[in-house]
Amino acid sequence: MARPDPILHRDDPGKAPLTGHVKVTREDWINTAREVLIASGAADVKILTLANRLGVSRSSFYWYFGSRADLLAALLDDWQARNTAPILRQCALPAPSITAALCNFFRCFVDDRLFDPHLDFAVREWSRRDSTVRARIDAADSARLNAVRAMYGAHGYPNDEADIRARILYFMQIGYHALELHEDIALRMSRLAGFLEHFTGQKASPEEIADFTAHALAAP
Structure with a gap:
């Protein structure tokens, strides 16, 4: 059966879902599922719940997904x-120094467009009850660690040292969000120079500090 063209179509997955008596897009179903996952967990990501939120019949779900399992995937x-993809991209960016490279990495954690800590926490919570999700978490953590390790290696750190520094940096950053710390951004930036020095053994330039601080303060 041919799929009818939606009345309205949205390609931006970052926007809020459409509501009302309209046909919604696949992205709207995913956006709404993400909201429910973050708010109340994977068990509440149900077709009827999402359809009610979107203001459409549950039958419209099946234009885009064969089953709830397909939506969860x-x-x-x-x-x-x-x-995960933004962390890999940021770690691979060219940088004139290891401190500048770490600033690229840290951009993920001051800009929700590059990393959503609430989503990450929700998926980790989900993985406690689903071995398939646990495998995805393990693979993502491995890929992220490899990217951070390669970032250090690209700036001359020996393999063993790059591995240890990558683990300290990555596990600290994920732990920061897991603890749900809420620090004022200005306070966080006041510690930036010290963090960069301790994570790299090198001092960042004033220009690197100023550039990252300006980015962090301007991030939405």
């Missing part, structure tokens, strides 16, 4: 694209 792919 798409939700994990969405998490991967939102939270």
Whole structure:
């Protein structure tokens, strides 16, 4: 059966979902599923719940997904694209120094467009009850660690040292969000120079500090 063209179409997955008596997009279903996952966990990501939120019949779900399991798989792919891919990209960016490279990495954690800590926490919580999700978490953590390790290696750190520094940096950053610390951004930036020095053994330039601080303070 041919799929009818939606009345309205949205390609931006970052926007709020459409509501009312309209046909919604696949992205709207994923956006709404993500909201429910973050708010109340994977068990509440149900077709009828999402349809009610979107203001459409549950039958419209099946234009885009064969089953709830298909939606959950798409939700994990969405998490991967939102939270792991940006870390890999940021770590691979060219940088004149290791401190500048760490600033690229840290951009993920001051800008929710590059990393959503609430989504990451929700997927980790989900993984406690689902071995398939646990495997995705383990693979993502491994890929992220490899990217951070390679970032250090690209700036001349021996393999063993790059591995240890990568683990300290990555586990600290994930732990920061897991503890749900809420520090004022200005306070966090006042510690930036010290963090960079301790994570690299090198002092960042004033220009690097100023550039990252300006980015962090301007981030939405």
